[in-house]
Amino acid sequence: MTDAVTRNDQTAADDRTRRRIYIQEYALVGVLIVLIVAGSIAKPSAFLSSSNLFTVLTQASVVGVLAIGMTFVIASSGIDLSVGSLVAAAGIAGGLLGDGGSGMAFILGALGFGLLLGSINGFAITFGRVVPFIATLAMLTIGRGLALRMSGKTPISVILLDQVRWFGNGKVLGIPAPVIVLIGLTAIGWVVLNRTAYGRYVVAIGGNREAARIAGIRVRPIVFSVYALSGLCAGISAILITGRLASASPVAGALYELDAIAAVVIGGTSLAGGRATMVGTFLGVMTFALIFNLLNLLNIPTEYQLIVKGVIVLIAVVAQRRDS
Amino acid sequence: MIDERNETEVLLSVRGITKEYPGLRALDGVNFDVRRGEVHCLLGQNGAGKSTLIKCVSGLVEPTAGEILFEGNPLPSSSTGAALSRGIVTIYQELDLVTDLTVYENVWLGHEFKSRGLLDKTRMIDETRSLLNRIGHEELDPRVRVDQLSPAAQQIVSIARALSRSVRLLIMDEPSAVLGDREIEGLFEVVKRLTAEGVGVIYISHRLDEVSRIGDRVTVLKDGSTVLSGVPADHPPEEIVRAMVGRRLDHVFPDRAPSTEEVVLEVKGLTLRPHFTDVSFTLKKGEILGIAGLVGSGRSELMRAIYGLEVPDEGEVFVDGRPLAPGRPHVALANGLGFAPEDRKSQALLLHWTSAKNVSLADLKRFRRGLLLNIGEERKRAGEQLDAIGTEPGSTDRQVRELSGGNQQKVVLARWLLRAPGVLFLDEPTRGVDVGAKTEIYRVVAELAEKGLGILMVSSEFPELLGFCDRILVTRDGRIVREAKGGEISEEEVLSLVVRREPVAEVAT
Numbered sequence: 001m002t003d004a005v006t007r008n009d010q011t012a013a014d015d016r017t018r019r020r021i022y023i024q025e026y027a028l029v030g031v032l033i034v035l036i037v038a039g040s041i042a043k044p045s046a047f048l049s050s051s052n053l054f055t056v057l058t059q060a061s062v063v064g065v066l067a068i069g070m071t072f073v074i075a076s077s078g079i080d081l082s083v084g085s086l087v088a089a090a091g092i093a094g095g096l097l098g099d100g101g102s103g104m105a106f107i108l109g110a111l112g113f114g115l116l117l118g119s120i121n122g123f124a125i126t127f128g129r130v131v132p133f134i135a136t137l138a139m140l141t142i143g144r145g146l147a148l149r150m151s152g153k154t155p156i157s158v159i160l161l162d163q164v165r166w167f168g169n170g171k172v173l174g175i176p177a178p179v180i181v182l183i184g185l186t187a188i189g190w191v192v193l194n195r196t197a198y199g200r201y202v203v204a205i206g207g208n209r210e211a212a213r214i215a216g217i218r219v220r221p222i223v224f225s226v227y228a229l230s231g232l233c234a235g236i237s238a239i240l241i242t243g244r245l246a247s248a249s250p251v252a253g254a255l256y257e258l259d260a261i262a263a264v265v266i267g268g269t270s271l272a273g274g275r276a277t278m279v280g281t282f283l284g285v286m287t288f289a290l291i292f293n294l295l296n297l298l299n300i301p302t303e304y305q306l307i308v309k310g311v312i313v314l315i316a317v318v319a320q321r322r323d324s
Numbered sequence: 325m326i327d328e329r330n331e332t333e334v335l336l337s338v339r340g341i342t343k344e345y346p347g348l349r350a351l352d353g354v355n356f357d358v359r360r361g362e363v364h365c366l367l368g369q370n371g372a373g374k375s376t377l378i379k380c381v382s383g384l385v386e387p388t389a390g391e392i393l394f395e396g397n398p399l400p401s402s403s404t405g406a407a408l409s410r411g412i413v414t415i416y417q418e419l420d421l422v423t424d425l426t427v428y429e430n431v432w433l434g435h436e437f438k439s440r441g442l443l444d445k446t447r448m449i450d451e452t453r454s455l456l457n458r459i460g461h462e463e464l465d466p467r468v469r470v471d472q473l474s475p476a477a478q479q480i481v482s483i484a485r486a487l488s489r490s491v492r493l494l495i496m497d498e499p500s501a502v503l504g505d506r507e508i509e510g511l512f513e514v515v516k517r518l519t520a521e522g523v524g525v526i527y528i529s530h531r532l533d534e535v536s537r538i539g540d541r542v543t544v545l546k547d548g549s550t551v552l553s554g555v556p557a558d559h560p561p562e563e564i565v566r567a568m569v570g571r572r573l574d575h576v577f578p579d580r581a582p583s584t585e586e587v588v589l590e591v592k593g594l595t596l597r598p599h600f601t602d603v604s605f606t607l608k609k610g611e612i613l614g615i616a617g618l619v620g621s622g623r624s625e626l627m628r629a630i631y632g633l634e635v636p637d638e639g640e641v642f643v644d645g646r647p648l649a650p651g652r653p654h655v656a657l658a659n660g661l662g663f664a665p666e667d668r669k670s671q672a673l674l675l676h677w678t679s680a681k682n683v684s685l686a687d688l689k690r691f692r693r694g695l696l697l698n699i700g701e702e703r704k705r706a707g708e709q710l711d712a713i714g715t716e717p718g719s720t721d722r723q724v725r726e727l728s729g730g731n732q733q734k735v736v737l738a739r740w741l742l743r744a745p746g747v748l749f750l751d752e753p754t755r756g757v758d759v760g761a762k763t764e765i766y767r768v769v770a771e772l773a774e775k776g777l778g779i780l781m782v783s784s785e786f787p788e789l790l791g792f793c794d795r796i797l798v799t800r801d802g803r804i805v806r807e808a809k810g811g812e813i814s815e816e817e818v819l820s821l822v823v824r825r826e827p828v829a830e831v832a833t
Binding site for chain 1: 631633653654657658663665670671672674675681686691692695696699
């Protein structure tokens with residue numbers, strides 16, 4: 001009798017817990033629906049067109065790709081403050097290599113330089129035992145400095161590099177190339193995070209490093225790899241943004257690291273590590289992009305957009321804390 | 325002498341105190357008192373009720389029944405503030421100093437001297453100096469950072485802090501556990517100065533020799549009741565040990581076949597200062613080997629060093645006759661070692677993950693199909709192991725943080741059932757686990773041994789070790805002082821070996 005009662009109480013408590021998590025995970029979907037409804041009422045013709053949807057996704061793509069790498073970094077209970085600068089540094093490195101007219105040289109240069117600088121982050125954090133915040137803060141300034149030095153403080157035009165420009169303006173079956181890249185990489189990121197041993201290890205290390213060690217996971221190579229991966233994502237973002245603007249700028253990507261971190265966090269990935277969601281990250285990126293788009297359509301000045309963005313981050317983090 | 329004591333007034337008087345937790349009576353009508361200026365030693369094995377008693381007195385825990393009088397007045401229950409303001413100060417075994425702060429900052433933490441709203445640093449330093457003087461440690465510089473000090477000096481700082489709170493009753497929880505012989509002398513000096521000032525002291529220790537050296541009275545608890553109380557001179561150490569042992573066993577150990585002679589793990593001269601020195605032993609296939617020792621005797625560190633979580637200073641480990649690279653847990657795991665650590669929440673589990681994902685963590689690679697994980701297979705196999713070990717049905721998809729302690733421990737064991745290592749280390753596998761789960765854990769571990777695993781197990785519960793293990797290593801101060809077959813040594817002998825403080829060489833066999 002007593003057993004049955006306790007049991008029922010227990011089950012009821014479990015259901016409550018589950019429901020709360022369920023609601024939290026899909027809260028952002030709700031926010032997005034509200035935004036879309038608000039947009040369609042306020043600006044029915046401009047907002048609901050497919051070209052506007054693609055505009056939103058295209059604008060979201062640069063930060064969106066950074067946020068994919070950032071999800072892995074934050075899942076491992078780390079942080080990468082350098083990605084914005086790495087976008088600029090990788091773009092300039094690609095621009096210098098592709099100057100002879102080779103788009104492929106640009107692409108390999110950007111990816112390679114992003115990967116290299118990201119690896120230096122990883123090296124400093126794992127072997128140098130520098131805390132991620134400091135190591136990547138240092139790289140934030142180093143990366144920006146490199147971009148300015150290497151470019152002589154002037155943008156490098158890639159107007160003649162068709163392959164690079166395709167990543168900004170190309171289309172496949174009417175879908176813009178950056179949108180394809182963003183959605184494709186998000187899908188790959190989801191699979192790696194949720195369906196590979198590597199993804200599981202990253203989250204395990206973030207959630208409980210000691211438990212991961214005891215379970216035989218090699219912590220250092222994996223921590224190293226998430227920063228390298230984040231640097232690689234910065235390289236990809238550099239290709240997208242350079243392609244769109246037709247020039248590599250040494251001041252590109254400023255503060256993008258904060259947009260990426262904010263998107264990951266409002267998506268539900270825990271800054272304390274141990275819980276990560278790629279779908280959440282994508283929804284977080286979309287939330288910011290839609291707000292930006294909507295406020296633009298409504299001619300609301302940038303300063304309000306910034307305030308709204310900050311308020312959303314606060315609300316999302318408070319909601320997360322409630323949950324845990 | 326005794327007459328003189330009777331005249332001194334009673335400082336603390338605990339009357340018929342009982343504390344019940346669900347399914348457990350931690351204290352059962354205990355009477356206990358401390359007089360002004362006396363040292364009252366409190367003894368008992370782990371789980372005997374010592375901690376609960378001092379927590380009741382210091383206001384951390386509210387007793388279910390009974391009353392506590394301090395200087396004749398009832399002490400409001402469950403209020404640490406009230407206890408502290410009356411001068412009841414507890415120094416815990418894990419010193420609660422802020423190691424990044426200086427000595428004087430620690431002493432006055434929470435009740436700093438101020439002048440015109442700012443901290444009066446000079447006065448605090450001066451006052452600290454005079455407190456240290458009072459206990460004969462004027463050599464300690466109040467301005468030095470606490471992390472620069474030895475454990476013994478840190479203890480002195482804790483005592484100075486207690487004095488700064490105008491201590492009238494000082495509770496010391498195993499203060500000597502981290503100290504060397506000479507440092508203990510120093511500690512006794514300080515205690516004597518305090519009692520001369522009229523402070524009453526409750527002194528918890530496992531070292532029997534200390535009882536006769538500084539104790540004015542001694543009380544032994546067992547299973548939440550007082551089993552001996554009196555003047556140390558009337559109760560020789562042997563009698564005290566006898567009073568401490570013989571705890572009732574509330575479970576039956578499974579019958580087991582004898583182990584083989586094939587060695588799976590050999591440890592040679594392993595040393596990790598200051599935790600353990602020159603430890604050598606072998607573990608055979610199908611054997612359950614127990615390590616008996618007090619908390620702080622280096623037993624957990626020993627397991628951690630063998631497994632590669634710490635890098636030993638000296639010595640070697642062989643698995644199946646092959647040397648094991650030190651300091652590499654993933655290599656240990658690949659060579660067939662498994663480890664269920666002492667604190668499952670902080671060292672073994674991901675609390676936000678499901679049981680299934682926790683179970684598969686040490687053996688994920690087996691579920692790889694190409695680059696991807698077969699998560700259907702993973703969940704199925706993990707569920708099978710959870711069922712095999714009798715985890716509460718339906719646990720597989722639940723987050724581990726929602727499970728009871730016993731079920732959490734089963735999740736950890738299920739992880740190793742799945743991995744099927746050749747050697748499994750169990751550090752306090754039944755701590756914080758209910759009786760039913762304990763029996764289940766014994767059964768599973770016995771089955772693993774039956775299958776040929778070598779099991780190395782640490783436990784603070786000696787009856788458990790004696791009833792369950794084929795062989796026991798008794799450790800003290802980081803050395804093995806005795807090795808015995810399970811049936812060949814009594815609980816009394818084990819206890820007197822681990823609590824004795826003598827040069828190790830004299831008792832080593």
